[in-house]
Amino acid sequence: MELTPNQQAISLTALMFVRGSASFESSLHDEEMAALELLKQAKAVVPGVVNSRDAVCAFCGMYRGPIFRSDEGLMVQCPDCGPFALDPASQRSWRLDDEWLIRKLRGALDISPHATTTQIVDGVWDIGRYKKRPVVLARRIDLVERHGLRIFHGPEPRSQSWVITPRPLVRVPLEPLAGTAEWWQLEDRFALHGLALRLLDPDQGEKADVPQDGIPSVAVHGPFSEDFAWVHLDDWPHGPIRLTEAQAKLFAALWKHRHLAQPAEFLMREAGLGSERPIDVFKLKTSNRGDPRYEGPLHAYEELVVRQRRQGLYRLTPL
Ligand SMILES: [Zn+2]
Numbered sequence: 001m002e003l004t005p006n007q008q009a010i011s012l013t014a015l016m017f018v019r020g021s022a023s024f025e026s027s028l029h030d031e032e033m034a035a036l037e038l039l040k041q042a043k044a045v046v047p048g049v050v051n052s053r054d055a056v057c058a059f060c061g062m063y064r065g066p067i068f069r070s071d072e073g074l075m076v077q078c079p080d081c082g083p084f085a086l087d088p089a090s091q092r093s094w095r096l097d098d099e100w101l102i103r104k105l106r107g108a109l110d111i112s113p114h115a116t117t118t119q120i121v122d123g124v125w126d127i128g129r130y131k132k133r134p135v136v137l138a139r140r141i142d143l144v145e146r147h148g149l150r151i152f153h154g155p156e157p158r159s160q161s162w163v164i165t166p167r168p169l170v171r172v173p174l175e176p177l178a179g180t181a182e183w184w185q186l187e188d189r190f191a192l193h194g195l196a197l198r199l200l201d202p203d204q205g206e207k208a209d210v211p212q213d214g215i216p217s218v219a220v221h222g223p224f225s226e227d228f229a230w231v232h233l234d235d236w237p238h239g240p241i242r243l244t245e246a247q248a249k250l251f252a253a254l255w256k257h258r259h260l261a262q263p264a265e266f267l268m269r270e271a272g273l274g275s276e277r278p279i280d281v282f283k284l285k286t287s288n289r290g291d292p293r294y295e296g297p298l299h300a301y302e303e304l305v306v307r308q309r310r311q312g313l314y315r316l317t318p319l
Pocket of ligand 1: 057058059060061062063078079080081082
């Protein structure tokens with residue numbers, strides 16, 4: 001379940017590559033912050049443009065308010081929470097340097113630095129040849145599917161390419177490029193070693209020691225996996241839902257006491273969590289709205305947890 005710092009770093013690389021735009025430091029989790037430090041050392045990220053007009057509210061995290069100067073320095077005016085002093089750190093953002101990723105992938109694949117890289121369409125590059133076959137890098141697999149004609153059968157045909165993309169956020173057909181190209185998921189096929197990327201050999205069993213992060217296990221306790229890290233819900237279109245450690249602990253506690261509703265503080269203590277109410281570990285940051293990886297756990301919470309309002313007791317819906 002736990003990823004090593006290098007695995008966190010390649011995961012964050014993939015996430016930032018998918019986004020393309022800058023990510024605010026304040027929107028990153030603790031593990032992602034550690035990964036960001038690695039990426040800074042590797043010079044993989046460049047500072048985003050500092051926004052001096054508005055900032056997200058440090059209290060509610062819901063609204064952006066205008067930044068203004070007062071006697072006490074720079075302030076932010078949240079429409080809901082009122083004014084507060086701006087923390088300059090909250091304005092720091094970083095963007096993955098696409099050129100860095102291309103350079104490191106070429107290094108990992110032993111592609112000559114003299115070979116040219118060409119952008120085929122926005123977000124899709126031809127970065128050279130590996131084992132005499134073209135290597136195509138794309139921000140997302142759906143870009144490759146959408147522009148397949150242009151990529152593989154354009155003026156320069158690229159049949160039997162290697163296609164590298166980050167692992168998709170939503171479920172896609174098992175072999176979307178079957179017959180046309182071989183698809184490699186960035187996080188699975190490459191590892192960060194010091195300042196370089198290295199190609200993992202799938203035949204060497206190098207993945208054996210990687211936690212089964214991307215592989216949802218089957219439902220064992222009701223809809224939950226053995227370790228409560230995954231929830232299987234039929235009405236969720238994006239496949240099994242991955243929970244954070246805190247969410248998994250909370251669901252484990254709710255499962256243990258599924259026959260009798262319990263007060264919030266009892267459940268939170270059982271789960272070993274510091275927050276006050278169960279919903280606290282499911283709250284979405286503004287930047288994660290609409291992302292099924294974050295919306296999924298909240299959906300599971302809404303679907304599976306009943307709150308008996310009058311007594312403030314919680315339990316799982318009868319399963
Ligand atoms: Zn606010």
